[in-house]
Amino acid sequence: MIEKRYRFEALDALRGLAILMMVFSANIPFEGALPGWMYHAQVPPPLHQFQPDLPGITWVDLVFPFFLFCMGAAIPFSFGGKIEKGYRGRLMGRDLLIRFGGLALFAIVSQHARPWVMNVDEGAQWPLALLAMIGMVLLFASPSSGWWSRHRQLMRIIGLLILIALFGALHYFDRVTFRLQRFDIIIMVLANNALAGALLYLLHRKYKQTLWISFALLCAFFLSGR
Structure with missing residues (x-):
């Protein structure tokens, strides 16, 4: 009998979205091509120079924590399944x-x-x-x-x-x-x-x-x- 493996599709979808957003955030054009919320809050357009006194975060700052969350949430499913199999x-x-x-x-x-x-x-x-x-x-x-x-x-x-x-x-x-x-x-x-x-x-x-x-x-x- 072939053992059926289940995937947590919601977690996979969030992980895929986080990866897509990480790739996208690393290829955003500079020189003021996009509005300020598309960049890190501390490097606003048009100069994109680091300004540590500016507060706040944007979506660019959240994609990596999203992926970290997905990776951490997957650990119990991955290792828990292995332990149940006798690892x-x-x-x-x-x-x-x-x-x-x-x-x-x-x-x-x-x-x-x-x-x-x-x-x-x-x-x-x-x-x-x-x-x-x-x-x-x-x-x-x-x-x-x-x-x-x-x-x-x-x-x-x-x-x-x-x-x-x-x-x-x-x-x-x-x-x-x-x-x-x-x-x-x-x-x-x-x-x-x-x-x-x-x-x-x-x-x-x-x-x-x-x-x-x-x-x-x-x-x-x-x-x-x-």
Whole structure:
């Protein structure tokens, strides 16, 4: 009997909307092309210079918290289902490390793959960036059915080899200095939150009283910054 997997479509829809809005907010034209509420409240048009004395937020400031909420809300469904299937100890730890490592690796690779980071001729920047994108798709994509799903490990190996060859050559010829300290800050924040959120969920699931301890530590953290 084939086990039917259910999706929380409302959560998927909100997550998809948050991703779409994050992409859109990163490509908004400047020079006063749009009204002020389309930009960060502290960088209003037409000059778009940071003004910390301006209060308020706009929709641009909300899309990332939306995605963080969706990621956190999905943790109980994902790990709770695995626990019900019998995942314990080592398997859960392996899954946590794979999730965190995948996001952290994506944050590092995607930052190095950006055209303006590569010290190459202008005509070669975008083709090399597209090649890196192909490698990332092969490495990180995880379709649930079809030919790709049946050969997932092969596709990941091909993607990893493409990225190693590309960045190895660029690093060797001093076109890109590959450093672990260079990463996309947004994706790295997501990686850290995914790891911390999963650990807190697993801890609270086993020890119910840790929820209040976690809440107290969180309050202490925010109060210490005031």
